[in-house]
Amino acid sequence: MLALVAVLLLALGAAATIFRRAPAVLGVSAALSASGAAAALASLIAGGPTLALALPIGLPSGLMAPDGMTLALDPLSAMFLLILFVAAAFCAVYAIDQHEAEDRRALAGFPAFVGAMALALLAADAFTLVFGFELMSAVSWLLVLARHEDADSRSAGIFYVGMALFGGLCLVPAFAVLAHAGGAHAGLLDLRFSAMRAAPPEGWRAALVLALVLLGAGSKAGLVPLHPWLPLAHPAAPSHVSALMSGAMTKVGLYVIVRVLFDLCGPAQPLWWGIPLIAAGAASALIGALRATADGDIKSVLACSTIENVGLIAVGLGVALVARGADLPALAALALCAALLHALGHGVFKPLMFLCVGSVAHGAGTRSLARLGGLIHRMPVTAGCAILGAACLAGLPVFAGFAGEWLLFQAVLAGPRIGGLALQTLFAALAAVLALSVALAAAAAVRLIGVAFLGRPRGPRAAVADEAGPRARAAMIGLSGLAVLLGLLPGPAIWLLEPALRGLSGAGMAGRAGWLAISPTQESFGYAPAAIALLVALAAAGGMLALRRLAARGIALGRERGPAWANGFAAPPAWLPFGDSVTQYGGASFSEPLQRTLGRTLLRGGDPAMHWLMRPLLAARGAISRAADAMQVLTIRRILTVMFAVLVLFLAVIAAVEM
Amino acid sequence: MRGATMTHHIGFGALSYDLAHLLGGTALVLSFALLYQRRVSAVVNTYALQALVVAAAAAWQGWVQNEPQLYLTALIALVAKAIIIPLALHGIIRRLEIHRSIETAFGVFPSMAVGVLLVVLAILVVLPTTLGAATLTREDLATALSVVLLGLLAMITRRNAPTQVVGFFSLENGLILAAVGVTGMPMVVELSTAFLVLVAFTVFGLFFFRIRDRLGSLDTRRLDLVTEEPR
Structure with missing residues (x-):
């Protein structure tokens, strides 16, 4: 059942490259995902019996042990499939309304993406798993590139x-x-x-x-x-x-x-x-x-x-x-x-x-x-x-x-x-x-x-x-x-x-x-x-009632009601003549204290992985490509020397192996 | 190891074995001589001598293996490589007026030391990898590989174009030495290698004149200058 859903989703993705009516494709994706979610839930409720299925397609036979791709459903897969299909069903319904013109390119990708993930989750051999995983990566890449x-x-x-x-x-x-x-x-x-x-x-x-x-x-x-x-x-x-x-x-x-x-x-x-x-x-x-x-x-x-x-x-x-x-x-x-x-x-x-x-x-x-x-x-x-x-x-x-x-x-x-x-x-x-x-x-x-x-x-x-x-x-x-x-x-x-x-x-x-x-x-x-x-709801209701009483009594006593914390606005400076809209505290205002205390040291201006890992990697890539560039303009004699060195190294390796 | 000869009843002490060994060894010694010669004409003469030795080795193998086609190989080596090419090279050298002394990129002692190491490497590679073959074949291959490696070394330790070409030809001598040492090597290869040398010779000859026309010198360091200029 779940295998059928996965295969149908992949087929729908392929079909949607030609047949480009967004509501239909997304509607069918939603229906398929919902049935997939129901099947996964049923499997989990039944206590997760392990089911296996061999597909007649896959690697050419004689290369690796399973001749075709094999699928299996066990409780772990069923649980992750449930997460996947529930989210996919709601996302597909949501997308029918929210589909923007440029997202039409992403249309075929969506069911294929869900199908690939389902394939990876259902896999019972490494080939199927890696295949589904890579398909998922590739399709999601196309989806990222939709705009x-x-x-x-x-x-x-x-x-x-x-x-x-x-x-x-x-x-x-x-x-x-x-x-x-x-x-x-x-x-x-x-x-x-x-x-x-x-x-x-x-x-x-x-x-x-x-x-x-x-x-x-x-x-x-x-x-x-x-x-x-x-x-x-x-x-x-x-x-x-x-x-x-x-x-x-x-x-x-x-x-x-x-x-x-x-x-x-x-x-x-x-x-x-x-x-x-x-x-x-x-x-x-x-x-x-x-x-x-x-x-x-x-x-x-x-x-x-x-x-x-x-x-x-x-x-x-x-x-x-x-x-x-x-x-x-x-x-x-x-x-x-x-x-x-x-x-x-x-x-x-x-x-x-x-x-x-x-x-x-x-x-x-x-x-x-x-x-x-x-x-x-x-x-x-x-x-x-x-x-x-x-x-x-x-x-x-x-x-x-x-x-x-x-x-x-x-x-x-x-x-x-x-x-x-x-x-x-x-x-x-x-x-x-x-x-x-x-x-x-x-x-x-x-x-x-x-x-x-x-x-x-x-x-x-x-x-x-x-x-x-x-x-x-x-x-x-x-x-x-x-x-x-x-x-x-x-x-x-x-x-x-x-x-x-x-x-x-x-x-x-x-x-x-x-x-x-x-x-x-x-x-x-x-x-x-x-x-x-229940307790929180009771406490909240009680608190609200008490607050209303107090407020009513205060007003009756003639106390003035002012905005709390100035409604989230700072006092506008004198040179800002047209109102106060830009003095409202925003996202940056809220993050500033945290950034000052933790962000500077921990994040290193953005992300520590960028700082410690990605930038050195980029520098290394630059150095390697420059070295490769330099190889291209070597003189004849140097090229011969490099070839000679490689040959000698090769022979030395052979000699070492033979000994 | 030497007692393990199977197919050929040629062993240590037999005349055919000793003479083949002697000729291969002479070619190797001449390769070393190529490394330290400092004059262009001496390099060419050494090469001619090596080609002569290789021709003799081919003829001797023709006699031992009873393969008449190896006499043809020997003839080609003798005429093309020991006579025509050295004469042509001498002519070029005379025309270019570079028969004075030459400089090497490497000192004599380091190039000798590296050469010895290369010979050791060749022996270490060939002897264990050819355990099933006849003793003569194995040692002949080791010598030939040494000659090839030394030819390459000669090519990269020289800065002067004619001597680099001679290094290349000497490398080719090593190939011929290997080919004649193995029984049953087809004739086709010999002819094609010989042909290749002639073609390479022509190409390199043209190359010399281009370099001199452009740079007024045959020093390949000038070529480095050309390639480094646009950077």
Whole structure:
């Protein structure tokens, strides 16, 4: 069923290159994605039986072990497929209204993008996985280039394709090492996951696989230090595509990490295995959150927040690996559950946020925070959904982002039990970094909502913004509903993850997740979102009533009611004769204090990865090409000398090998 | 190793083996001589002598292997490389008035040392890789590879165009030496190599005159100046 959906989506993408009616293509994509989501959900509810299917197409036979491509559905795939198809269905519905003329180029790409991701998630052998992964990269690259008239889009596209190629370049050898560990049978490399599972890598091979997978899939997921493409490429793509890239494509990267490190490499890996993942995740969380508080482009803010959330998920995965290495299955299950639950939540609220800011960019004609403001009056539905999404983003209790982050903190705080002074120090530092990141993410969410939707318009275009169309509103409201549901009922969501947890960490969350409450261990106190929501609602209603009473009494006593904090405006200087509109505090005003305290040292004027990694790489590329240039104008004698040196080297190598 | 000859009953001590060895060794010694000669005409004479030795080696192999076509090879080597080409080179040198002393890019001692290292390298490469072949073939190949490498070395240690050409021809002598040492090498290769040398000779001859016409000198350092100018 799911395989059929994936293949049909790919076929639809091919058909849409000729047949270019946007509503029809997007409608069919939405229907297919919805049925895919239903199938994935059904599989999860049924407890995730593993189904396998061999496709009659693939590599020429006789080269590698499976003759065709093989697909399989297990609980892990089903969970990520659920994230993908839910987001894809709503994004497709949204895009019917929001489709701009230049996005018509992206039309064929959209179903193909979803199909490629589904293929990667369903793969049961390395070839199919890498094929789907690379197809996904290639199609998303075309989607990023959909608005190629813009020079920024073009440079973002080039940067993105470079990162994607690098990712593929790392993944292919990673799987080669894995397949090699499985041994070659009759001269064939066995690329099936079952064969890799049977012979997990050991020693330096395992370390090599870890490094290559973290680089290859981590670059797609947006893990530090290979994250700088996200804030560039996500804003460049059309909004429904950015929503999928952020909500689903980064998850495919994470899926590959989970699939290889948890599943294919087996449970018998050393304790330190999780530590690179933890370090990269913590750095991503901090840098992503800090950048999100500073960026002036609303879509970039969300992309940076994606880096932060992926970082949190990666930390959860890392803690789970360490706990599994220490043979603490209950803790491993807790950390893994936190990571997967947060992935699930992020897969809902991040597309929601992207759809909302897409409506803003469409309705108000700009993505720049400096020109937005006061949109809650012009776009009430979008604003309401965005506020809900931002509450999830900020990790507020009872919203979808909280449960995962709370479980993650529980896992990190339980981490020192694993033992060793070094490990305990690491976990203490980790908890501090995570707390800082989550607080910064909350600040970024407040800033985004406060500047874009509240206050007064900062530009004429924002003052006459249009609300999104009916189908776009329906998509946003639908995703909001899902986010609320996920926030209030984390227990049932964990039930869906149960089979995947059992398979990967050796223990489940049984007894720790109920209808109304979840708890990190069976005997400790838990988190009951519905009850908390009820209490918060009661307290809010009571507070409001009391405030009204007080205010009424004050007015009766003749007290004057003045604007709080001058309504967010600074006093205009004397030389500003025409009103005060530019003295309103904006995005830059909110980020300035954080930038002064943390940004200068941590971000290095933009992004540390740009400063420490990309710029040296660019310099190295320049040096190499200059050296290659110099080779072209060598004299005859020097060229002969080079050839002679190469010949002698070659002979020396032969002599060394022969001896 | 020497006792392991299988196909040919030529071994250490047999006249055919010793003479082939002697001729190959002489060619190698002449290659070293090429490296340290400082006068253009002496370089050409050394080359002619080497070609003569190679012709003798080809003839001797023709006799030993009972292959009449190798006599033809020997004849070509003798006439074209030991007589015509050196005479032509002498003519060119006389016409260009450069039969005075020449300078080398490398000192004599370093080029000798590098040459010895190259011979060691050739032996280390050839002897282990040809374990299945006859002893004569193996040692002949090692000598020939040394001659080739030394020819290349001569090409890159000289700055003067005619001596670089002689280095190239000496390299080609090494190829012929290798070809005649292996039994059953087809005639075609010999003819084509000989032909190649003639073509190269013509090309290089033209090349000399172009260089002199343009630069008034045959010093290839002038060419470096030309290429470096536009930068």
